[in-house]
Amino acid sequence: MMAEIRMREALRDAMAEEMRRDGNVFVMGEDVAVFQGAFKVTEGLMEEFGEKRVRDTPISENTIVGIGVGAAMAGLRPIVELMTVNFSLLALDQIVNHAAAIPYMFNGNARVPMVIRMPGGGGHQLGPTHSHSFEALYLQVPGLLVACPSTPADAKGLLKAAIRDENPVIFIEHESLYGIKGEVSDDEDEIVRFGEAAVRREGEDVTIVGILKMAHVAEQAAAELEEKHGISAEVIDPRTLRPLDLDTILASVRKTNRAVIVEEGWPHGGVGANLSTLITEQAFDWLDAPVQRVTGADVPMPYSRRMEQAAIPHEENVIEAVLAATEGAIGPGKGGS
Amino acid sequence: MAQVPDRDTCLELLGRMCLIRRFEEEAGRQYQRAKAGGFLHLAIGEEATIVGTTSVMREDDYLIGTYRTHGHALARGTPADAIMAELFGRETGTSGGRGGSMHIFDAERRFMGGYGIVGGNLPLAAGLAFASKYRDEDTVTVCMFGDGASNTGNFGETMNLAALWELPVVFLVENNLYGMGTSIERHSAVTNLSHKAEGYGIEGERIDGMDVLEVRDRVSAHLEEVRTKGRPSLVEAFTYRYRGHSAADPEIYRDKSEVEEWRQKDPIENFIKVCVEDGVLSEEDVQSARDEADETVEAAVEFADRSPEPPLESLYEQLYVVGETMGWYAVDERSPEPHRGELGEDAPEKARDLAETVADRESEIERQHRPGVRE
Ligand SMILES: Cc1ncc(C[n+]2csc(CCOP(=O)(O)OP(=O)(O)O)c2C)c(N)n1
Numbered sequence: 001m002m003a004e005i006r007m008r009e010a011l012r013d014a015m016a017e018e019m020r021r022d023g024n025v026f027v028m029g030e031d032v033a034v035f036q037g038a039f040k041v042t043e044g045l046m047e048e049f050g051e052k053r054v055r056d057t058p059i060s061e062n063t064i065v066g067i068g069v070g071a072a073m074a075g076l077r078p079i080v081e082l083m084t085v086n087f088s089l090l091a092l093d094q095i096v097n098h099a100a101a102i103p104y105m106f107n108g109n110a111r112v113p114m115v116i117r118m119p120g121g122g123g124h125q126l127g128p129t130h131s132h133s134f135e136a137l138y139l140q141v142p143g144l145l146v147a148c149p150s151t152p153a154d155a156k157g158l159l160k161a162a163i164r165d166e167n168p169v170i171f172i173e174h175e176s177l178y179g180i181k182g183e184v185s186d187d188e189d190e191i192v193r194f195g196e197a198a199v200r201r202e203g204e205d206v207t208i209v210g211i212l213k214m215a216h217v218a219e220q221a222a223a224e225l226e227e228k229h230g231i232s233a234e235v236i237d238p239r240t241l242r243p244l245d246l247d248t249i250l251a252s253v254r255k256t257n258r259a260v261i262v263e264e265g266w267p268h269g270g271v272g273a274n275l276s277t278l279i280t281e282q283a284f285d286w287l288d289a290p291v292q293r294v295t296g297a298d299v300p301m302p303y304s305r306r307m308e309q310a311a312i313p314h315e316e317n318v319i320e321a322v323l324a325a326t327e328g329a330i331g332p333g334k335g336g337s
Numbered sequence: 338m339a340q341v342p343d344r345d346t347c348l349e350l351l352g353r354m355c356l357i358r359r360f361e362e363e364a365g366r367q368y369q370r371a372k373a374g375g376f377l378h379l380a381i382g383e384e385a386t387i388v389g390t391t392s393v394m395r396e397d398d399y400l401i402g403t404y405r406t407h408g409h410a411l412a413r414g415t416p417a418d419a420i421m422a423e424l425f426g427r428e429t430g431t432s433g434g435r436g437g438s439m440h441i442f443d444a445e446r447r448f449m450g451g452y453g454i455v456g457g458n459l460p461l462a463a464g465l466a467f468a469s470k471y472r473d474e475d476t477v478t479v480c481m482f483g484d485g486a487s488n489t490g491n492f493g494e495t496m497n498l499a500a501l502w503e504l505p506v507v508f509l510v511e512n513n514l515y516g517m518g519t520s521i522e523r524h525s526a527v528t529n530l531s532h533k534a535e536g537y538g539i540e541g542e543r544i545d546g547m548d549v550l551e552v553r554d555r556v557s558a559h560l561e562e563v564r565t566k567g568r569p570s571l572v573e574a575f576t577y578r579y580r581g582h583s584a585a586d587p588e589i590y591r592d593k594s595e596v597e598e599w600r601q602k603d604p605i606e607n608f609i610k611v612c613v614e615d616g617v618l619s620e621e622d623v624q625s626a627r628d629e630a631d632e633t634v635e636a637a638v639e640f641a642d643r644s645p646e647p648p649l650e651s652l653y654e655q656l657y658v659v660g661e662t663m664g665w666y667a668v669d670e671r672s673p674e675p676h677r678g679e680l681g682e683d684a685p686e687k688a689r690d691l692a693e694t695v696a697d698r699e700s701e702i703e704r705q706h707r708p709g710v711r712e
């Protein structure tokens with residue numbers, strides 16, 4: 001059965017279902033129990049599962065993650081919620097030096113099956129300490145899996161997969177997407193496997209890759225490109241950045257011969273920088289134009305509404321990038337390439 | 338002074354301490370011969386703190402330590418062979434050559450690892466203890482760390498959380514008076530580290546870490562207390578390392594006379610004296626303990642020496658577990674090979690080439706910078 005629910009509910013349902021299925025799954029984080037989550041994602045969990053399995057923690061990010069790592073090594077399946085991705089920087093040591101390294105450095109004799117959820121992204125005037133996007137940071141670390149869902153259905157399916165998975169998973173959520181609605185299956189066995197991109201819209205002229213909120217921005221831009229410019233864009237949401245379903249992206253680029261990558265994070269060493277290199281390395285002969293990147297501005301996120309909006313990519317920016325990539329080669333009255 | 342235990346216990350304590358001492362001396366020698374690489378931190382002088390503690394732990398209790406933990410693994414029963422092989426970076430090492438001296442691990446004996454990040458093991462200890470409590474098991478986790486680590490944020494965070502959640506952890510500071518070359522007076526505002534427990538509302542006690550019988554006595558009381566009351570405690574074992582912080586330490590921060598002074602309190606020699614005076618052990622017992630340690634360590638070096646290097650094909654193994662939820666991972670994104678289905682076991686050409694290039698470069702570096710013998 002499908003039902004239309006919000007992203008935050010989909011995430012909550014994923015946790016609740018997995019907690020019912022497996023007694024080793026528990027949730028901890030700052031204000032996840034009594035307060036029910038800073039973004040209300042853990043609503044109702046304490047009521048159903050009690051304080052033993054839904055635990056408020058002190059403000060001690062590195063230790064919260066470390067307790068999760070230790071508990072996972074001893075066979076539990078922790079879900080750690082960090083209040084925002086910016087705060088996850090205080091836990092980088094446990095995430096990178098411990099969670100990611102332990103399975104490898106102990107030669108597989110220890111495993112760290114845990115999920116670290118963290119919301120990020122701008123758009124809420126929270127300024128330079130609460131609004132960032134660190135997908136690129138985490139995607140760089142071998143040993144971690146990185147999920148970045150953009151729809152309620154993917155949020156649920158990927159979170160269920162993450163909880164069942166044997167590896168440490170960085171699960172990035174976007175604060176602006178918590179309220180969006182979508183059809184979500186209530187089949188408890190349904191998961192979204194890691195490493196499988198979703199083609200959101202099929203097209204012929206250009207491939208647009210977008211993650212998190214930018215997956216939606218990419219889709220909206222594609223609709224407008226079709227309508228106003230006669231450009232048929234294929235839109236891909238990778239859904240997970242590690243592993244990355246490069247096959248699907250490359251197949252699309254080989255068909256459209258153009259690529260535009262959209263993300264909210266910073267340009268230097270970003271998701272787009274990485275993906276653009278991969279496309280150039282592996283599909284160079286198919287490219288008719290340089291790969292375009294649409295990114296957040298290269299500054300700490302400003303507070304002023306005007307400035308913040310200017311620092312975040314919008315449809316116009318995507319359209320502009322697509323037009324630059326197609327250089328007028330496609331569209332009504334301009335003929336084929 | 339604690340009571341002298343029975344003969345078997347004394348033999349066991351002496352045997353383990355001698356083994357650690359011999360192992361560490363030999364590790365230092367093998368490092369100078371460039372058989373072991375990286376950093377090498379020896380625990381010579383700290384044997385009583387280690388063995389006193391492990392000798393009163395239950396088999397199902399967890400132990401977790403730092404980068405100075407060859408001895409802790411030995412005390413837990415990990416074969417010297419596997420530890421020496423890890424120092425040599427061999428496939429037969431405790432971590433298959435992926436961890437090295439700072440990252441010894443033996444889950445089977447519940448030695449939950451050595452960790453190279455100062456203070457990094459404290460949250461992990463709380464996590465292990467949390468798992469025990471979650472499952473209603475009465476196992477205790479012993480977390481050992483240095484005086485220097487007591488200044489890290491992890492110390493404050495973890496002590497608070499463990500006390501708040503009533504986690505069964507004995508936090509044991511191996512206070513050897515230095516964090517690398519910085520003496521405790523120069524790195525900690527409070528130098529009686531057991532007092533740091535007060536701020537978290539838990540018990541703290543300073544003990545003589547050079548006296549294996551006192552360590553046994555006191556740690557066993559703490560274990561009992563933590564096991565039954567389910568609250569953490571802090572033990573500060575006063576101890577000393579005779580050797581430098583690591584093998585690359587010229588020791589300009591302390592006087593030779595200070596080292597000499599501590600040698601007078603040698604944990605092994607003093608224990609021998611007590612046992613022989615008491616009559617529980619004879620001179621022959623002592624000699625055979627030393628001989629046995631010699632033999633074990635000699636065999637360990639031989640074992641490590643003839644163990645194979647880890648195969649380069651295994652470079653990408655053990656990075657991820659592949660299964661229902663994630664069916665594959667790309668071993669190197671740069672590989673132009675098809676991506677789906679790439680598993681660690683069959684790394685593509687490109688990945689293998691990369692590994693070999695690195696290996697070639699390393700042996701070149703070795704030839705240039707590593708003469709057979711180090712000073
Ligand atoms: C987070 C971190 N900072 C610095 C270091 C470098 N370092 C390694 S050991 C050490 C001293 C630690 O002293 P202590 O905790 O007293 O342990 P000991 O070596 O004396 O056993 C330092 C600074 C490190 N490994 N990790």
Ligand SMILES: [Mg+2]
Pocket residue numbers: 483484485511512513514515516517
């Ligand atoms: Mg020290």
